[in-house]
Amino acid sequence: MRSYGLARLLSKSIFLIFLISCGIFTILGSGGGGSDSADDVDEGSNAPSFRFLSKPFIGNYKPWQWVDHEYPMWPIVKNGTIVTYWGERSSTIGYDGHVGTDYKMPIGTTLVAATSGEVIHAGFFEQDCSVFDDNWNVHEMSGQVAIQKIVNGVVYNIFYDHMSRVDVDQGDKVVAGQPIGLSGRTGCAGPFPHLHLNVSIVGKRGNWITVDPYGWQGSAEIPDDPWATHPKGAVSHYLWKEEP
Numbered sequence: 001m002r003s004y005g006l007a008r009l010l011s012k013s014i015f016l017i018f019l020i021s022c023g024i025f026t027i028l029g030s031g032g033g034g035s036d037s038a039d040d041v042d043e044g045s046n047a048p049s050f051r052f053l054s055k056p057f058i059g060n061y062k063p064w065q066w067v068d069h070e071y072p073m074w075p076i077v078k079n080g081t082i083v084t085y086w087g088e089r090s091s092t093i094g095y096d097g098h099v100g101t102d103y104k105m106p107i108g109t110t111l112v113a114a115t116s117g118e119v120i121h122a123g124f125f126e127q128d129c130s131v132f133d134d135n136w137n138v139h140e141m142s143g144q145v146a147i148q149k150i151v152n153g154v155v156y157n158i159f160y161d162h163m164s165r166v167d168v169d170q171g172d173k174v175v176a177g178q179p180i181g182l183s184g185r186t187g188c189a190g191p192f193p194h195l196h197l198n199v200s201i202v203g204k205r206g207n208w209i210t211v212d213p214y215g216w217q218g219s220a221e222i223p224d225d226p227w228a229t230h231p232k233g234a235v236s237h238y239l240w241k242e243e244p
């Protein structure tokens, strides 16, 4: 009986080793190739990097305010500083928790689709600007467009804000470079006309997870992307094929 037990134990062990081996091979097999499944993209996961964005406007306007890499969760999380994609920690570049990149430009600048995709949001929508000026009654209408693009199963939303004119409708299919409206100073744009551009990955629950299309380079002070290890974070990637 003892030997029988040992034999069973041995065969069980071999089976277990077999399962573990399969598991290891499965992990190794899927490690290099990336994933095509949208189910694999959610908070905390590493989204693949694809260069699919082109300049979102006509003309030359450089970024003016940056995504806050540390916590791009305005107005929910504020910690007093902004961390840029090159790793600079500052309280003066942009504003705390900024969830996009701002490009200062004259009102009426032509905005174009930064990628082909489907318009999932377009028109003028009310914004609560009280988070800026402590006046809970300040609401402004803001011209907005969001284009959705699915790249290898990853759902990206490209969101334009503060527009003065919107020339597309929800459900429209657009191609990269196609005019979608004009820039402006609507909503909570403040004193400077600008385009606020947000790039997000859509999470499992439909939530938008801000990513920085300018990627992350790190720095001596912050060698790793703090957003990558944040419980609700996603790795930032360089997504431009034609940089503004």
Ligand SMILES: [Zn+2]
Pocket (backbone or CB within 6 Å): 065, 098, 099, 100, 101, 102, 195, 196, 197
């Ligand atoms: Zn902005």
